[in-house]
Amino acid sequence: MQTKESYLSNGSREPNNIEYNFSDGKTAKSYNSSWQKPVTYLSLVLLGASVSFTGSYLGSQNKASSQPSISQASIVPVTPKLEAKLPITADTNFVTEVVDKVGPAVVRIDSSRTVKNDMPAVFDDPFFRQFFGSQLPGVPRERVEQGTGSGFIINSDGQILTNAHVVDGVDTVTVTLKDGRTFKGKVLGTDPVTDVAVVKIEADNLPAIRMGNSDNLKPGEWAIAIGNPLGLDNTVTTGIISATGRTSSQVGVPDKRVSFIQTDAAINPGNSGGPLLNAAGEVVGMNTAIIQGAQGIGFAIPINTAQRIASGLVANGKVEHPYLGVQMVDLTPEIKQRINSDPNSGLTVDEDNGVLVVKVMPNSPAAKAGLRAGDVIQKIGDRTAADAKTVQQTVEDSRVGSNLQLQVRRNGQNVNLTVRPGAFPTAQQ
Incomplete structure (x- = not known):
């Protein structure tokens, strides 16, 4: 969700601090300390490198040559064992096929909330007003904040999975499908501990996304993200699964209880709640956070976790941890x-x-x-x-x-x- 105000922001930068951005634009900071740095927050929250492919050729120094550079003769092809494990060889049309199949199940979520402005009590003092009258600053008592996030349809009856921070505490939710249809959304429940929420729209025969198994993910697998970053609807980015099992304290959000998936597929504000897919077009994660200033470091909630929490939210409206x-x-x-x-x-x-x-x-x-x-x-x-x-x-x-x-x-x-x-x-x- 994109907002005009930062979350837990601090204007100054301090040494050894890292600022984290949710992919809706909110930020939080992680502060390093000496021996306390690895502490895991089991109380407040019970939780709280990248993998690169080598090229298709390997350079080796010719020991018999006194030349410092690598000669053409010393460059030999590597047996393409890694390529055999990938879903494709040179053709990248599998991404297009995934997008064509899954794209209609990805939605944009627009929300709004009314926020009261804090007015100094002295402005309401009659004694103060008799001297300043109309010269008092015209600050409205309330303001409306608007935000945009992403989500994906998990069944044909209109249940949608998204991030809790996209819809938590909002007054209105509007869901827009890829075909342009819009629906009023009802929030069935939010779980701030895992940042999972379920939204319901009144519609039938909707395209639903197919679930994968995040427990089977391995670093190096393909990753495809679809969402609405910065107001650019239906944006597709690709990369790999960079790591699994990132703790909330490692990611810098110790108030979450999630073992995050790390990916280098580009994630930006507005991607929050959108799906992270594998090469088969199955959702394996829900995009949720990025590290500000870093490149290729994004995080998603494993879909197995999101599904478990969503089931509790649909049944009871909340989940106990x-x-x-x-x-x-x-x-x-x-x-x-x-x-x-x-x-x-x-x-x-x-x-x-x-x-x-x-x-x-x-x-x-x-x-x-x-x-x-x-x-x-x-x-x-x-x-x-x-x-x-x-x-x-x-x-x-x-x-x-x-x-x-x-x-x-x-x-x-x-x-x-x-x-x-x-x-x-x-x-x-």
Whole structure:
């Protein structure tokens, strides 16, 4: 969604800061710190390189020659094993076929919301007005913000998948199909924790997109993005899957609980909510965020995650996410040394493996269970706590109010705790 105002923006640039842009134009900043940098935000949010193809020829230095340059004779063709795995060889018409098949299911979403302007209370003071009267600034009490995003139809009855930040809190939603028809949209539910939303339009026999399996994605696969960037409807860009499993803290949006897909297919403001497709024309992700100033670094929500959340939104209008209420970090020798040598950390770590609890939120499920900062999680449920990601996924797979067993090391002793995950607190609750 494009807006005229920035999100969590700060006009000044600080050293070691990275500014992140949602693909609707909103921005947020990630601040680096010393040993605290790798902390994963399991409490506030339970989450929080690129791959390149070589050319078709390989240059090798002729050892028998004293010339420093590579001779023509030393350039030999590489066996095209990689090309055999691609859906095409030299013909790129597969992209055209995908666009022809999927394009009609991609929509533009226009929204508007009314925002109240903050007026200094002194402007309403009668004593103040008798001196300034008509000279007071004519600032309207309210203003209307408009934005544009993308979405895609997931069934013929008119259910549309998009980003939560495209439609959350809006007053009106208008959906425009590729054939030019427009419909009033109804928001069935939004989930700000995963940035997924479902919109419904009253229409029948609509073209629906075919779902893929994001769990099977591998870096290097083709990626095709379709959306409405910067008001340019039905824009198509191509690239590859650059990486999978990017955590929210890596992406710079620690308030999301998503393992993002990274792609170098061009994504811009207005692409939010649009599909990321594979070479077969199946949607494997939903485009959502970019890093400002970077080239070829965009992020999408895996479609398996989006589908799971969408099902809950359609059924209940909301989705509950289990959470513990801790900040944690993978315990490595480097992290252990940094913490033990930092007199301001307030922690002393004796263990060499596990997941270190850095902070426990007051009145959180973790605090009620007796978990403390400095505890090292060794086991959660029936899984060994090899890293923070394992802990996060185990909590995500649990249910709100269920019992979850923890084994931690505290002052050289094993401590067994039972924690009951709570419902993740959001602004909507």
